[in-house]
Amino acid sequence: MAEQATNPIARDKSTPWLSLKMREAMEAWLFLGPTLAGFLIFFAGPLVAVVGYSLTEWNLLSQQSTYVGLKNYAHALGNNPDFWHVARNSAIFALGLVPANMALALALALALSRPFPGVIFFRTVFFAPVVTSAAAWAIVWKFLLQGEAGFVNQMLAYVGIDGPNWLREPDWAMVAVILTRVIKMVGLNMILYIAALQAIPRDYEAAARLEGANSWQIFTGITWPLLGPTTLVIMVITTIGSFKVFDHIYLMTAGGPENGTLVLAFYIYEQGFKFFDIGYASALAMIMFVIVMALTLVQLALRRRDT
Amino acid sequence: MTDRFTRRQLAVISRVCWTLALCVVAVPFIFPFLWMISSGLKSAAEIFGAPSLIPRRWQWYNYVEVFTYQPFARQYFNSLYISLSVTVLTLLFASLAGYALARMRFAGAALVGLFLVSALMVPEEVTIIPNFFLMKWLGLIDTHLPLILLPVFGPHGIVATFLMRQYFMALPKELEEAGRMDGLSRLGVWWQVALPLSKPALAAVAIITFLHSWNLFLEPLIFVSSLEKFTLPLALTNFTDPYGVPLWHLQLAATSLAVVPILIVYLIAQRQIIESFALSGVKG
């Protein structure tokens, strides 16, 4: 490499017909080959195809398709109560999940960022649902949240609370899927926050204490501002993650009751594979792609600003 | 008030209060697992009876029935071999590509990087429909290949690639240059110098990839339809009576069988596993 840097047109001994620079480029493409090829075939190609599909009316079962232009987009974004209901649900899901997840993650991280007896135990516990499959998690919680015979409501009854029929009432079902999802995923954000907290030099806090600041002042004055970049990243990641939720909804409520938990990822699946409407489902997929891309760009812009 | 207790006593008291509070918060994190295991050992009749963590009658037979009700052993094996294949292939391709992106100079490197990075966040729902037709065209419907190819080359594979790239970039260049001096080819340097130095990154990629594949749900749901080709998450949803009513005792016994081994591995290697996720999480 040193050789190449000093003399870019030097020749390699084994392949004298190639300049070192060309040889390196060739090798790089070979190294990248499998990943790039797979990426083009299984990701980039399909992404282009989905744009094409979204311009057709295409029945999955009869396999007949006709070009319809932007009709599917008009169908979604126009005066379609179903789509806007789904958009609203997805927004509520994100707005419920993201702050709850982040607040709990930060609280747990603050409690667990410094060593004390049992700290490893608690970190292990709070992270355990992250490694559990979403399917298993949803199955168990669906079981725990059964009507009156369900465990959660039996426990609430012990303390004199008449628990709601969790997965049967649209608003409570939304609360239930958000809370169980928060418990499932909060461990990940907790770990990210712990890493960020541990990176803050101890001197800052010590200096502030000397000047007589209390814990709350230290948190608002020092810790929270320093966590800013991490908070932004976590926020974007968690928001995007909330749009990807499929298995959790599929298994816990299947979008019900009263479509109260019908979110975008599930709606796409339903339109495409249950109602055979490939064109409309593809248009929805594009809408999802645009939303996620916009969020990703925001994230990249924020990261750039930080550095 | 304060001078009744020494600072030390105060610290102990606040520590105890904190720990108690954490214990309360921990309940919804631990309890589902305990209740899952306990209910998997109850009879169908007891499961909705008065709640008790200890089954009145231990129904070990549930664990036999799980395997006779559907080809659960076969489904378990499917998940295992698919996840292992995905992990090995991802390690191979991600470390090759990551190495090229980190260490090699070629025209278009920045463009390729940007191209790949755009995939990092895209949910699989976006491309699942074209991929369905692609797999149909390749004749791979109702086989396990889509479940291997899509995670290896989809957004998850790209995440792995960037994790590897990040790690390679942080390695000191000198060792690799020494390897070149000793006459190693590029491939030789990658294999004999860079990879052995990157064990933490490889472990992290292996862990998140294995779990990602093990927990995959949408892809099996769409690509696999024969019972004996199901993977675990799909098989778990299939413990219903012939009329679609869930058989909770079997479903929870099967779920325990799917979750507990992972949890045991997690408890043994929790530090390593948590760090792997922290690494990938920062990356996105």
Add this chain to the structure above:
Amino acid sequence: MKALTRLLAVSATALVLATPALAAELRVTIWTGNEAHLKMLNGFAESFKATRPDVTVKFETIPPGDYTQKLTFQLAGGNAPDLGWLMEDAAPTFAAANVLEDLAPTLNSTKDYDFADFSAPAMGLWQSGGKVWGVPFSTSPFVIFFNKDMFDKAGLEDPLALAAKGQWDMKTFQDAAKKLTAANGKFGFEFKDGQGYDTRIMHALMPPIRAYGGDVWANKQCGFDSPQSVAAVKQLHEMVFKDKSIVPPGEKGDYFSGNAAMTINQISRASLMPQAGFKWGIAPLPTGPGGESPVIGQAGIVVFAAGKQKKLAADFVAHMSTKAAVATASQFFPPARKSVLASDAFITSNNLIPPAQMKVVADAIAKGKVLPAHEKSPQILAAMKPRVDALWRADANVESALKAVCGAIQPLL
């Protein structure tokens, strides 16, 4: 030497005949994993093999909860089975998408098949314009299963006796459910498999609506908001939330384990009864202002147009639905052939159900109407579901909820 040549020639011919046949395997998708069912089906495969030694038939079980979905993935994914069972609500959708093969040529040319023997109402879903998209193999009416012990304890006459006197109507049904609940401390009635609020919406609403003389839809017109339908659903709503005699949403009250006094189901469920541990019987659905109106659930066997051996598959359909085969199958799956329905063999075919009660089944098949289906069934059911969910609240306004159902499904009809 001559013998040897002949032998060689014969074996060569046999080989030539057998070789293409070796590849002939018919894939049949079904949703039962029940051993008795599979044994009977494999029996059909054996007897088919007796006439066609070259053909093997492979039955593939797909879980019932996801059957139509998985079948769609197979068809759309280029992995189509040769033939398969199809539920009634999927039949028009699949026929409209041209994925089913017309069976008329094969059935009409099969010797002694007697296609006209299938009752016309039972064939309604499966033929159009002279084409036959499938042959019903199960035409199973809904009946009331009752717990005789609970009726005795409540001091009530059982539904079968009441029906014989012509007194088993919606009013009596409501009273009985209420008294049963009071006398036994268990629910009076449970919807089909406890799924009346989820996957079995139609099975919960359809029977009372028809008894009241309404319909959910007919001739492209939504009927959920007709006065008859509203009255019928109001009664159900009252039973769930006022009388508390029907198992409410989210609660358990399983009839088959003795936790509800009555339920509605098909006779295939009688197989659960020997372990139930109580005296039981089956009775017709209660009548209403609309008179007697049995409801039938149906499943057919179809050949998929994407299959590679369509003629062979059609032959197997014919083989599975001859008079003899239908008579054999009738022990599990009530027949659509008039000759079998009328036979004593059918009335005595089910060793769990006494002939007098099997008569209920035969009558219901003769007089009943199949559950409604539609080309856009999946969309209609999905549009209905959230609006019907809204119905099952204690404070729901039944009439406006049903209006909302119609508002949602009318554009699809």
